[in-house]
Amino acid sequence: MSEVDLSVSIGPLKLRNPILLASGTVGYGNEIAEFVDLNKIGGIVTKSLSLKPRKGNSPQRVVETPSGMLNAIGLANVGVEEFLKTKIPFLQKFDTAIICNIAASTVEEYVECTKLLTSEASISAFEINVSCPNVKEGGLEFGNDKKAVARITEEVKKVSTKPVFIKLSPNVSRIFEFALAAKEAGADAVSAINTLVGTAFDITTRKPKIKNITGGLSGPAIKPVALAKVLEIKRNVDIPIIGIGGIFSWKDAIEFMIAGASAFQLGTVNFIHPNISETMINELILYCEKMKITSIKDLTGSYIL
């Protein structure tokens, strides 16, 4: 039995280990569960849920770019009601944190979604998506507006009985100001970062490769940007951070913790190596043993500048 303690806390939420599966990369868990024992990881963040079902954007929705990919799914999801009826029964069979990601077009819709979900006992926390780059209303508009981020946080906190995390956009000049706004409005943590806005053209047709024209860039290409954003927040705001952005290996994950993350999310990598969240557990333990770290939470913000 290993003596390394992998457990971490994100504010009031305790996790078995810092490994979370990122929203929009694992649906509602049923497909990824064929590759990963969800009981072994810290938790899963659901696909963004909206009050009503959303069909999502027309194809083409994804395209590969150097060391990354662009996506413009458009928050396709089953809606809160269907989620509670058909998706929660599957997820609640697992001993893992279930973090519901909520997306909305208005403050009222965020509040309404939270109200409907918060009474569900098996939900551990909420991650509020104020930063989706791929929908016309809400999404990034909110993510670019500190006052809107603060207002959404405040209103959601009023009705939520669970911890509330705010997922921040990297498409801003000073991300720490948004983290500060979220903190002052009562957020328990911030998730950083959502995807970066990008595009790609077909040089024969001269049309964008993504039907939505722009998409969100993810994958190894964005890791250095994401790390810098996590560090920026860590150095300026006293709030727990969930690190996301291009983590493809346990080494990447350790970097995020050193930069300031209390936990981290695996996103795009699930598409390629759907079992990585489980296989990296042992590698995190081996690293801690080698570095004589008894509790992985000691890594958080342990950078030496």
Add this chain to the structure above:
Amino acid sequence: MFLENATVESVTQIGTNVFLLKLLSEKIANQAKPGQFVNIKVSDSNFPLLRRPFSICNIESNSFSIMFVTIGGGTHVLQNKQPGEILDVMGPLGNGFSLNGEYDKAVIVAGGIGAAPFPYLIKELVKNGKEILCLTGGRTKNDCITYEMQNVSTATDDGSLGFKGNVIELLASKFNEIKNDKIKIFGCGPNVMLKALQQFCKTNEVEAEISTESSMACGFGICQGCPVQSATDENKFLLVCKDGPVFNVKDVILP
């Protein structure tokens, strides 16, 4: 659905830029149905980053093969694989063709590399006692693939091989000979061809299944990157990877 380290057995050139890659994987070979696909990580590096989806072309004991045309970075990497190398393969994925049904004659309609899923399908259909008619087309004779096909007629846009015209026009020209048989069409090819096939099937009231393709990131439903419009519910997208890649010709509106 498995994640397998499959061993490359051979890479064989079967046409201009057309290759057959044979891989050893007992699990995938034993579970795969005609029309299903595999998603392959063609390199250990971030180029290409995403897996690449390929129809399962054929099954031989504990091996399966894929057929591909070298078009981009991923397929060039595959073309140069050597026997003994290991490839990270996910599969079998998707739903596959339905083998049974009220028909005597299976009409295979392939456009270019759309010939890829048919060798395995033909083998299984023959086992089920179905008659086979194969129609395969391409822009030129170099793009027209007849690999492992039976009772085959070819069509080329430039007339360099067989019928001059596209494969749907070839189908139309043959239709009088077969319309009194109990037939079912199995189609695979570019969307423009599949759309013409849809129209043909509607006009002539013929049953058909089509194997579709799409850009995708994961291949098993989590990225939601490969939607295709449902023909029966305007508020619904189906996923090529999970609900397909094989659809009843009436069920989807192709882009």
